[in-house]
Amino acid sequence: MYGYLGSMKAKSGHRDEVVAILVSGADGLRAAGCHLYVVGVSESDDQTIHVSEVWDSKAHHDASLQLPETRAAIAKAMPMLTGEFNSHELAIVGGLGVPSTSSPSEN
Amino acid sequence: MYGYLGSMKAKSGHRDEVVAILVSGADGLRAAGCHLYVVGVSESDDQTIHVSEVWDSKAHHDASLQLPETRAAIAKAMPMLTGEFNSHELAIVGGLGVPSTSSPSEN
Numbered sequence: 001m002y003g004y005l006g007s008m009k010a011k012s013g014h015r016d017e018v019v020a021i022l023v024s025g026a027d028g029l030r031a032a033g034c035h036l037y038v039v040g041v042s043e044s045d046d047q048t049i050h051v052s053e054v055w056d057s058k059a060h061h062d063a064s065l066q067l068p069e070t071r072a073a074i075a076k077a078m079p080m081l082t083g084e085f086n087s088h089e090l091a092i093v094g095g096l097g098v099p100s101t102s103s104p105s106e107n
Numbered sequence: 108m109y110g111y112l113g114s115m116k117a118k119s120g121h122r123d124e125v126v127a128i129l130v131s132g133a134d135g136l137r138a139a140g141c142h143l144y145v146v147g148v149s150e151s152d153d154q155t156i157h158v159s160e161v162w163d164s165k166a167h168h169d170a171s172l173q174l175p176e177t178r179a180a181i182a183k184a185m186p187m188l189t190g191e192f193n194s195h196e197l198a199i200v201g202g203l204g205v206p207s208t209s210s211p212s213e214n
Contacts, residue, residue: 003147005112005157019200026203036143036204038161040110040197050112050197052159054145054204090147090157093126096133097143097161097204 001035001098002061003090004053014080015047021077022051028069033060035099047082054092108142108205109168110197111160121187122154128184129158135176140167142206154189161199 010018019039026037033056040050055061064070092098117125126146133144140163147157162168171177199205 003145003157003159005147005159023201026201029203034203036145037202038110038143038159038199038205039202040112040199042195042197050110050195051202052110052112052145088149088157090149092145092147094130094133095144095146095158096136096141098145 001092002055002058003088003092004051004055004061005088005090006051006053007086008049008051009047009082009084010049010080011082012047015041015049018077018080019049021073022049025069025073029064032064032067033057034064036097054098058089108199109162109165110195110199111158111162111168112195112197113158113160114193115156115158116154116189116191117156117187118189119154122148122156125184125187126156128180129156132176132180136171139171139174140164141171143204161205165196 008018019041022039026039029037034053035056036052036054038052040052042048042050053061055064115125126148129146133146136144141160142163143159143161145159147159149155149157160168162171
């Protein structure tokens with residue numbers, strides 16, 4: 001399975017609006033091959049939003065970015081973001097709450 | 108809910124051993140208030156291990172570090188780590204695959 005750890009920065013005062021957009025669309029991602037889409041914020045940073053995602057594959061994740069609802073969400077959120085993004089792409093090895101496991105050398 | 112995004116670096120050649128230790132103990136964390144404990148590695152970095160965790164609260168997470176099995180796992184893994192750690196503590200707002208939601212101002 002494919003993991004994506006992302007963070008983005010919202011313009012001052014807009015973090016919670018962006019968070020609401022991200023969370024509202026999360027349930028719909030299940031049908032696109034998404035297992036986890038966890039949105040979190042820090043108490044000590046009122047701009048950064050962290051998203052931890054687990055997908056069937058990188059192809060599923062990439063394809064989801066073309067879904068009409070995803071594109072609409074991105075279009076809505078983008079003006080509220082500073083443009084600073086960070087991400088890590090991962091091979092998910094296992095753990096608690098993930099549906100299956102693979103060896104680190106797979107994926 | 109409380110989120111913990113952590114990364115650690117294994118000494119060269121020891122990443123998969125450390126990953127195996129982390130994954131093997133994950134199921135046991137459920138009873139300690141853990142909802143997600145996702146272990147991932149990067150294809151472009153053979154030393155760094157990423158862990159994304161969701162817990163009922165920070166207190167549950169902190170208490171888990173004192174469990175005998177957690178202490179044993181830490182003791183086993185520590186000699187294989189470089190000592191470089193990174194972490195972010197988060198308030199989990201919601202998403203897909205997390206059992207409940209709270210507003211960013213709660214936690």
